[in-house]
Amino acid sequence: MTVHPIEEQSYRILAERVDLSELGPLARAVVGRIVHASADPEYARTVVAAEADLASGVEALRSGAPVVTDVEMVRHGISGAEIRCYLHAADAAPLPSGITRSAAGMRVAAAQHPLGAVFAIGCAPTALSELVRLHAAGEVRPALVVGLPVGFVGAAAAKEALRASGMPAVSNVGDKGGSAVAAAAVNALVRLAC
Numbered sequence: 001m002t003v004h005p006i007e008e009q010s011y012r013i014l015a016e017r018v019d020l021s022e023l024g025p026l027a028r029a030v031v032g033r034i035v036h037a038s039a040d041p042e043y044a045r046t047v048v049a050a051e052a053d054l055a056s057g058v059e060a061l062r063s064g065a066p067v068v069t070d071v072e073m074v075r076h077g078i079s080g081a082e083i084r085c086y087l088h089a090a091d092a093a094p095l096p097s098g099i100t101r102s103a104a105g106m107r108v109a110a111a112q113h114p115l116g117a118v119f120a121i122g123c124a125p126t127a128l129s130e131l132v133r134l135h136a137a138g139e140v141r142p143a144l145v146v147g148l149p150v151g152f153v154g155a156a157a158a159k160e161a162l163r164a165s166g167m168p169a170v171s172n173v174g175d176k177g178g179s180a181v182a183a184a185a186v187n188a189l190v191r192l193a194c
Contacts, residue, residue, distance in 0.1 A: 037184035057144030077183025122182025125154035
């Protein structure tokens with residue numbers, strides 16, 4: 001893979017500012033890509049990503065598993081994998097009371113991909129909370145969940161619930177996250193899977 005000179009320079013600067021040497025090789029690649037994409041070194045301290053969980057995601061991608069996203073922004077930020085977003089599928093019928101479009105989209109996504117997909121959630125905490133609920137109900141078993149939604153309402157709690165769920169996961173502690181951050185994590189995994 002050809003690396004653009006700007007990307008090379010960016011990674012040199014990153015290496016000068018952030019020490020990722022205590023991380024395993026898969027976590028180093030994922031956290032490095034997140035810090036690179038966000039220009040936020042704090043992610044080096046707040047991302048939670050076990051090597052075994054990341055290996056599960058890499059193997060799933062290598063085997064052709066799709067990446068299922070919560071929103072189109074995450075979907076459009078990922079390259080090199082089969083990517084699905086079911087947000088608009090939630091518009092096909094009236095939403096149940098008290099559920100967001102993103103959570104309804106996760107219901108559709110889980111029904112379409114109950115086993116072995118990589119889920120990437122970067123926008124909607126409610127989508128992540130719904131995925132955790134569906135997992136607890138035995139309705140979905142992802143190979144990996146990249147749970148990095150952003151927001152002051154529910155994001156930190158949804159990520160904490162993900163980490164407690166037992167699902168293989170990448171998340172971070174706190175309110176930060178976002179579509180670009182989730183896409184960056186998946187793109188690092190896609191590169192590792194090649």
